[in-house]
Amino acid sequence: MGGFHIVVLVKPVPDPECYDRVEIDPAAGVLARQGMPSVLNPSDRHALEEALALQERYGGRVTLVSMTPESSAETLREALAMGGDEAVVLSDRAFAGSDSLATARVLAAGIAKVLPFDLVLAGNESADGGTVHVPSQVGELLGVAHLANVIRLEVDADGSVRARTRIENGYVEVEGELPMVLGLRREVNTPRYTSLMGVLASQEKPIRVLGAEELGVDRSRVGMEGSNMRPGKMSRPSFCRKGERVKGDPEEAAARIVGILRAEGVLG
Amino acid sequence: MTGGAKASGRGGAIWIVAEQAGGKLAPVSVEILGRALAMAREAGGREVAAVLLGKDAGGLADELASHGADKVFLADDPRMEPYRNDAHGAVLARLIARESPEVVLFGAGACGEELAPTVAARLDTGLGAHCTSLDLTDGGLLMMGVLGFGGRVHTEMFCPARRPQMASVKPGIFPPPPRADRKGTVVREDVAALLEGEKIRLRAVKVVREAPEGVPLEGAEVVVGGGFGIGGKEQWTLLEDLARELSGAVGCTRPALDEGWTPGEHTMIGTSGKTVRPKVYLGFGISGSPHHMVGVKDAGVIVSVNTDARAPVFESSDYCVVSDFRKFVPALIRGIRKAKGEGAGEPSPA
Ligand SMILES: Cc1cc2nc3c(=O)[nH]c(=O)nc-3n(C[C@H](O)[C@H](O)[C@H](O)COP(=O)(O)OP(=O)(O)OC[C@H]3O[C@@H](n4cnc5c(N)ncnc54)[C@H](O)[C@@H]3O)c2cc1C
Numbered sequence: 001m002g003g004f005h006i007v008v009l010v011k012p013v014p015d016p017e018c019y020d021r022v023e024i025d026p027a028a029g030v031l032a033r034q035g036m037p038s039v040l041n042p043s044d045r046h047a048l049e050e051a052l053a054l055q056e057r058y059g060g061r062v063t064l065v066s067m068t069p070e071s072s073a074e075t076l077r078e079a080l081a082m083g084g085d086e087a088v089v090l091s092d093r094a095f096a097g098s099d100s101l102a103t104a105r106v107l108a109a110g111i112a113k114v115l116p117f118d119l120v121l122a123g124n125e126s127a128d129g130g131t132v133h134v135p136s137q138v139g140e141l142l143g144v145a146h147l148a149n150v151i152r153l154e155v156d157a158d159g160s161v162r163a164r165t166r167i168e169n170g171y172v173e174v175e176g177e178l179p180m181v182l183g184l185r186r187e188v189n190t191p192r193y194t195s196l197m198g199v200l201a202s203q204e205k206p207i208r209v210l211g212a213e214e215l216g217v218d219r220s221r222v223g224m225e226g227s228n229m230r231p232g233k234m235s236r237p238s239f240c241r242k243g244e245r246v247k248g249d250p251e252e253a254a255a256r257i258v259g260i261l262r263a264e265g266v267l268g
Numbered sequence: 269m270t271g272g273a274k275a276s277g278r279g280g281a282i283w284i285v286a287e288q289a290g291g292k293l294a295p296v297s298v299e300i301l302g303r304a305l306a307m308a309r310e311a312g313g314r315e316v317a318a319v320l321l322g323k324d325a326g327g328l329a330d331e332l333a334s335h336g337a338d339k340v341f342l343a344d345d346p347r348m349e350p351y352r353n354d355a356h357g358a359v360l361a362r363l364i365a366r367e368s369p370e371v372v373l374f375g376a377g378a379c380g381e382e383l384a385p386t387v388a389a390r391l392d393t394g395l396g397a398h399c400t401s402l403d404l405t406d407g408g409l410l411m412m413g414v415l416g417f418g419g420r421v422h423t424e425m426f427c428p429a430r431r432p433q434m435a436s437v438k439p440g441i442f443p444p445p446p447r448a449d450r451k452g453t454v455v456r457e458d459v460a461a462l463l464e465g466e467k468i469r470l471r472a473v474k475v476v477r478e479a480p481e482g483v484p485l486e487g488a489e490v491v492v493g494g495g496f497g498i499g500g501k502e503q504w505t506l507l508e509d510l511a512r513e514l515s516g517a518v519g520c521t522r523p524a525l526d527e528g529w530t531p532g533e534h535t536m537i538g539t540s541g542k543t544v545r546p547k548v549y550l551g552f553g554i555s556g557s558p559h560h561m562v563g564v565k566d567a568g569v570i571v572s573v574n575t576d577a578r579a580p581v582f583e584s585s586d587y588c589v590v591s592d593f594r595k596f597v598p599a600l601i602r603g604i605r606k607a608k609g610e611g612a613g614e615p616s617p618a
């Protein structure tokens with residue numbers, strides 16, 4: 001057969017274009033995100049693209065794995081329309097409130113269910129929480145090599161890996177061997193568009209749902225209870241400033257701003 | 269004065285993990301050291317220690333000590349350079365397990381951002397990501413302020429039950445502390461012993477550093493920001509002209525970066541980019557998404573120029589100019605030149 005078994009970690013998130021509308025329910029101290037459509041986390045598209053390109057080159061299998069409420073399984077269908085052979089949704093009330101390490105624990109258990117894997121590809125960060133923790137932590141829990149901030153990836157047929165990771169003002173070339181877990185940044189590729197064929201094909205693709213029982217995870221080690229991090233007060237940061245309108249035509253307005261620059265002592 | 273901030277019976281040590289490259293400490297390491305020292309002081313005295321991993325890094329260990337670290341754990345070894353998460357993660361996890369600090373802070377640069385969760389997973393402890401504030405409560409808990417949803421939601425996070433309490437902080441969040449000229453102790457670690465039994469699977473075969481194009485955003489007193497409304501690379505030069513006039517730096521929003529109008533990633537401001545704190549931020553053609561504004565919220569004064577009188581950016585600005593930047597920027601440059609000319613002609617105040 002040949003090719004690799006690639007697991008892509010995908011997360012449905014509230015649409016980042018709507019974050020202006022996130023409200024906090026002050027009584028309950030929780031987020032009210034009604035009316036915010038759920039979309040595939042933007043950087044996960046890049047992870048899926050990379051997996052599909054490797055599959056086109058070498059054959060093999062692509063499995064999408066997501067820890068998400070069953071209600072957002074539709075987003076998984078959308079991801080499957082882009083590509084991939086099947087999806088595994090890890091869903092259980094016991095998973096609610098998981099911090100990044102507890103999430104990684106559930107994901108690692110899910111990946112262990114679709115064994116054997118060669119490569120796990122994730123987005124580098126999720127748009128809502130954006131910890132950039134999950135790829136490294138899944139790697140640690142699975143006991144395999146891992147990298148975050150990947151901006152270029154080459155995998156040879158024999159499983160040797162050459163990855164380029166972003167550092168401040170430059171990059172590092174890292175070598176290693178599969179299996180690996182990698183967090184991919186947007187720069188790594190340009191995700192393909194979903195085709196109509198893809199949408200039709202996705203209807204036939206299996207979506208498996210697994211709960212805590214099937215995964216065999218210890219309930220005290222996942223969800224709120226199994227999370228080392230606890231949220232306290234939530235608030236809406238105010239970026240509000242005085243908002244003074246500067247009147248007049250461009251010359252007049254510019255003169256006013258020059259006055260402000262002088263007052264701030266930045267006119268040199 | 270040395271020794272004033274030594275651990276008293278009141279609580280465990282606060283550590284920072286220092287990052288270095290090319291013989292220099294990363295600025296963020298000094299920034300978090302400053303915060304650690306301030307927290308130790310506020311808590312009535314705690315030991316502050318730094319961990320430094322590298323090769324021939326003794327000089328930098330002394331530098332950390334002179335900035336105020338009571339103790340510097342130095343893992344100086346060829347295997348500690350260049351950075352790889354497996355080797356660094358192993359050494360750090362073992363050191364932390366041995367010394368049991370109460371708090372460990374990481375800089376969330378590209379390396380720290382990956383190293384921190386690696387170590388947190390190894391130690392099975394909590395980690396606050398990209399914190400925008402850090403405080404010790406009276407009960408000795410680390411209160412970590414984090415922003416989510418593109419900057420729209422602020423949450424206080426705690427790690428009540430596991431130790432150490434860990435947090436990462438992006439560059440530019442905390443101001444660097446003044447140099448203290450203190451003398452801490454440097455503890456040289458046996459790296460071979462710390463790596464014993466560890467599998468090192470990654471090889472860093474090449475490290476490339478490119479001198480970044482343009483004036484760095486960090487430390488600039490004036491930052492000129494451009495967004496998607498600029499509309500093209502040609503018009504972008506207007507912003508560069510303005511920045512030059514003010515000895516400032518040019519930053520951008522994500523769409524402007526994606527369009528390729530700017531020299532690269534290092535110029536992007538916001539949740540997934542840089543945090544800047546200039547005296548004055550001048551934004552042009554920017555709609556004011558929280559993803560961007562969170563990166564300029566600590567600017568002294570914010571001036572925004574937008575053709576749309578109802579652009580959300582105006583809510584988060586001090587001065588709002590409803591205008592086309594193509595008309596406004598040339599007028600502003602003329603105004604600045606005129607003002608500078610006048611300034612030069614004025615008799616200097618005695
Ligand atoms: C996970 C994630 C992370 C993100 N991280 C970041 C980040 O770190 N930083 C960031 O910036 N963005 C980030 N974004 C993108 C962010 O959500 C917004 O899309 C982006 O900030 C909007 O950029 P903009 O204001 O330049 O463009 P637009 O929203 O398109 O606004 C353009 C503005 O220009 C004005 N305009 C047009 N013509 C003129 C003219 N001639 N003169 C003056 N004004 C004019 C328009 O009225 C409009 O208000 C992120 C998005 C996601 C999903």
Ligand SMILES: Nc1ncnc2c1ncn2[C@@H]1O[C@H](COP(=O)(O)O)[C@@H](O)[C@H]1O
Pocket residue numbers: 009010011041043044047065066067068100103107121122123124125126129130131132133134135
């Ligand atoms: N609940 C989840 N289900 C599947 N993948 C996830 C989940 N949370 C995070 N990930 C993956 O980990 C990446 C980084 O997320 P984060 O660490 O939350 O910033 C995401 O882009 C996903 O690929």
